[in-house]
Structure formats: structure tokens, C-alpha cells
Amino acid sequence: MSYPLLERINAPGEIKNLPASDMPALCEEIRQFLIKSVSETGGHLSSNLGVVELTVALHRVLDFPQDKLLFDVGHQCYTHKLLTGRREGFAQLRRKNGISGFPSPRESDCDAFIAGHGSAALSTAIGIARAKKLKNEPGKVVVIVGDGAFTGGMVYEGMNNVSKLNNLIVILNDNKMSISKNVGQMANYLTKLRTDPKYSHVKAHMETTLERIPVAGDALVRVLQGGKQLIRRGIYKSTMFEEMGFQYIGPIDGHDVGMLTHTLTNLRGEQYAPVFLHVVTKKGRGLKPAEENPGEFHAVSSIDLNHLTDPELSPKDSFSSTFGCALADLGDDEPRLCGITAAMKYGTGLNFFKHRHPGRFFDVGMAEEHAVTFAAGLASQGLLPVVAIYSTFFQRAYDQIIHDVNLMQLDVLFAVDRAGLVPGDGATHQGIYDVAFFSNVNIPIFAPANYAELRYWLTYLVREAHGPRMIRYARGGENPALAALPCTGARYDVLDPVDGARVALVSYGAETEEIIAAKDLLAQHGVQADCVKLTQLYPLPDGVCDTLKHYDTILFAEDTVRTGGIGEQLGFAMQQCGWQGEFLLHAVDNSHLLHANVPELRKDQQLDAAALCTDILNALKEKQA
Known part of the structure; x- marks a missing residue:
């Protein structure tokens, strides 16, 4: 499949070389690219399909990386990545050594901040916008916040701290609320008026002039503002945002790339307050099953577009x-x-x-x-x-x-x-x-x-x-291998113990798979080992130290962080009970976490069977030396 317009964009800003008349066709190409690409690699689908036009409009208007774009939650950044020169990387999306499914400053200076959890990006954007003010740097800070994030309290903590940041634009990506036709037409009309630079200039000039009138000036300004808020209350039901210090604009159609570009172009100029732009989108737009069930196509594994199922539902076997x-x-x-x-x-x-x-x-x-x-x-x-x-x-x-x-x-x-x-x-x-x-x-x-x-x-x-x-x-x-293990009801189990084994491999949960495989690898090298699987991790099960003290070497493997983990706690407990053998600990080093599949992650973290086996063999060699 060819993408003649999208393939002309290979670096930030190159979208501006295309005529405005090509933007609807470009949006369609991007949508088809995302559907095909994500169906092959897996990734977040419906959320990205919903913000294509919005992201295109932002890239038509803003200059990256001088301007800053943040996403809440972050998984809807795929179009942004396409428009900043990372199209080829989508073949390895979310795979080891490929591009991340979230914003990543390590990938591009157009990604302002890492984001993976919801309701947090507004606070980050406020910090960046305030930093720009303190450093006298030009440019806007734009943050796209989904309506779901507004169920999290951190959004409101941030909104309470916007404090006249007129270089901040908050875009509410509302993909649930519909606009009735009459209200929508009136809102669109007023939006055109209120986003015109002349409106902001006249408003600021009028308020300054009125304030200069002795005695009555401040009162006139309050009356003017009060009347305006009453009108907006009737039309938008949105005064909460204005009362928190925003200039509220919208709602506008989030799939009208022309209207979005026009609105953002006007907002690019000097504003008298931080802007709250209310954009209505349809999650999953362009893929009918995703439009009908956007939650079910939120995050998908590779899928067959000709035989679509409900990938976000917990599968029956999980x-x-x-x-x-x-x-x-x-x-x-x-x-x-x-x-x-x-x-x-x-x-x-x-x-x-x-x-x-x-x-x-x-x-x-x-x-x-x-x-x-x-x-x-x-x-x-x-x-x-x-x-x-x-x-x-x-x-x-x-x-x-x-x-x-x-x-x-x-x-x-x-x-x-x-x-x-x-x-x-x-x-x-x-x-x-x-x-x-x-x-x-x-x-x-x-x-x-x-x-x-x-x-x-x-x-x-x-x-x-x-x-x-x-x-x-x-x-x-x-x-x-784990499904085959019996449920004994014990808080720890020694799995198929071997007579004379002097090595114990200890783990819990999914990582137990690797100690079972490591036991088989060690047997191939003539080393007998027992596997001990914990089910109760904390407090350590009664009797587990007594069981383990009979081994000369203990290796503990866990797919969690080392510091404060169960391995550290078990090692200390063994020391306290007088055991003097060798304790080897394999746990997660959180200083270099990759996006990769689980076997690759285990190998990278030396939590795979081969790494466990090698560590035991090396320890035994050192004892014999």
C-alpha cells in the first residue's frame, strides 16, 4: 500500500510544505497506515485513530521542538511520531530496539516528556510553560488530555495552578460527549469570533480602557464579564474552566482538520489567559469495529483485519x-x-x-x-x-x-x-x-x-x-510448564526434589518457568538442582529457611526490583538462621527497562534460564578452584 502524501513527510515541519487542500487526504492516509501497521505489530489503536486530524492541525501550526506537545496518557502519540520522521520505525513498534508506543525524549527532541500514566500531563505542561516564562523562551506548550483523565484528581490540582500562563493550551480530547446540532452550530460560530486575534485584542483593550474610568471602571468590567459568563453558561455549560482561569473555546469538531487548523492558528498568537480548547472526536474513527467498541480496540496484539475479535476483552484463557x-x-x-x-x-x-x-x-x-x-x-x-x-x-x-x-x-x-x-x-x-x-x-x-x-x-x-x-x-x-504444576495448597513447594541436590533454585509466579528450565540445563552439565516455588512471598513462609539451609548454593530469581524485594529478604533471613552457603540473586535492574516481549526482557535482565544456569556453573567453578 502506498502513501504518497505521508511519504513526503520525513522530518519535523515538512507537513507545512503540503497545501492545505491535501490535509483531508493526508489524514486518511495516516489512518490507513495506522490500521495496517498496528494490526501487524500490535499497539494502541482506537485512541490513535481518534486524534489524527487534531495532531495534523497541531503540526501544521506549531514549530517543534520550540513549541512543546504533551499527551495524556501518551499512547495516542502515533500520528505525532509519523509527522516527526519516525514512519520507518513503525515496523518495530513496541519491539526491542524499535520505537516506543509512548512519547520518548530519547527518540526525538519533539517528544517533550515521557508519559504512560493518566491525569499527569497537565501538571507537567504547566511546569514546562512556567519554565518558558522564567527563561523568556518563545513558543506554546500544548497538552492533549482525554476526557477519561478528568476522572483523576491530578488534573484538577493542575488546573488550580495555571495562574495566567498565556503560553499554555489545554486541549480536551472529548471522545464521548456528542454535540447537538443547534448548540454545535452556535458554538462553531462563536468559536470563529472568539478565536480571532481581533477578539482578544479588543477584549484586552476594552477592559484596560474601562478600568481607567474613575470609580465605576472596575464595576463596569465586572458587569461585562458577568454578562459574558451568563451567556456562556447557557450555551456551553463550561464556566468551571473559565472560573479556574482559562479562556474556554469550543466544543469544535475534532475531525474537521480545516477548522482545527484555523482555530489553532489564531491561538498561536498572543492570548490573555491559558486556553482550554474543547475538541470532540470519535475514538476508533476509520475502523468500524473500533468505532463501535473503542474500549475493546484500545490496545491490541497483532490482529487479522479480516477476522476481527474483541482484543481488549480479557481473553477467556488468562x-x-x-x-x-x-x-x-x-x-x-x-x-x-x-x-x-x-x-x-x-x-x-x-x-x-x-x-x-x-x-x-x-x-x-x-x-x-x-x-x-x-x-x-x-x-x-x-x-x-x-x-x-x-x-x-x-x-x-x-x-x-x-x-x-x-x-x-x-x-x-x-x-x-x-x-x-x-x-x-x-x-x-x-x-x-x-x-x-x-x-x-x-x-x-x-x-x-x-x-x-x-x-x-x-x-x-x-x-x-x-x-x-x-x-x-x-x-x-x-x-x-506452570499449568502442569499441582495446586498443593502449600505456601511453598519443592518441585520434584532430586536426591543429593546441593543447589536450590528459588522463585515465584511467572518467573518459576525459568528456574524449571534452568534445572534441566544444569542437569545437562551434570549438576543436580531442586526448584523451590514460593506462593506466599511475604512474610516468608514458615519453614522455608529450614528447608533451604540444607543446600550449599541458593539462587533466587524474581521479576521485580532487587532493593526491597523478596530475594533480599530471603538472603537476610538465611544469614540470620546461621546458613553460610552462597546466595545468588537475580532481579530487575530498573535503570534500563526496554520495550520488548517477555522472553527478551528476561534475557536482558539475566532472568532467563540460560543466565541462571551460567551463574550457578560459574559459582561452582569458583568453589572448586
């Missing part, structure tokens, strides 16, 4: 769906059980719980902090809340975990999805910190390695355990 179905079953017998998530109903599998128990299901939006404290409120009144959130997003609620749940030892179960190494999304989405920060505030942690263990321990944690507790599991499905 830890997320197994968790969701098991929790729904438990809800049948426990009327106090509640399910809570933060804008991830399908991803966490809680759609199954919602279907069965709609009155006890709560999606609080992109507001993880609220989700945890809301759960604390429920628990304080005798209910049993389960908070299911991705590991990377639980980081946002650490204070609430400590202060609102843990201090009172409330009965809240944290279900940590996408725990450990996560493919594709890179540094911003790795689930590598949860074990350290939950264990450091004394919250029990369980890590099932297969579906049977997940169902068993989830039932235990709902029906028998009390206080704050956590269960973590990997993204996707169970590995065949």
Missing part, C-alpha cells in the same frame, strides 16, 4: 479472566464482596463480576487513589472490597494504601494484575515495584503461578484471611 470469574463465583455466596477497578473493567476481568453483581461493582475511573480510599471506606463499614488494578497503576495509590488502609488494618484485598515484566509498553508499565512496596508496609503477599493456584488462594484470601492482603499475577495466560 489470569485476568480467571480472577474475574472466580471473584464472581465468590460473590454468589458472599453478599459483602465488592469489586473495584480504575477504568479497567475488561482488562482486569471484573466485567464478569459486574455482569453477576452489578450493584457491588464500582469503576471509579482513572482514579487509583480514590479507588483505594473508597475501598477503605467500604471496609470500615464491614464490607469486603477487592481492588483490582494493574501493578504499574497501583504505584499511584501508595499513600492511600499506607495511610487509609494499612494503618487501620482494614479488610481490603488488593488484586495486582500485570505483575512482573510486561511486554510492549516499556518502562512506564512494568509491574516490578509492587512486591517491594507492599512488603515494606507489612502487607501479606501471595503469587500464584497458575490458574488453579489463583482460584485456590483467591478463595482463601476472601473467605479466611483478614486485614490488608495482596495477590499478584502476570499478564496473559499460564505457561504450560
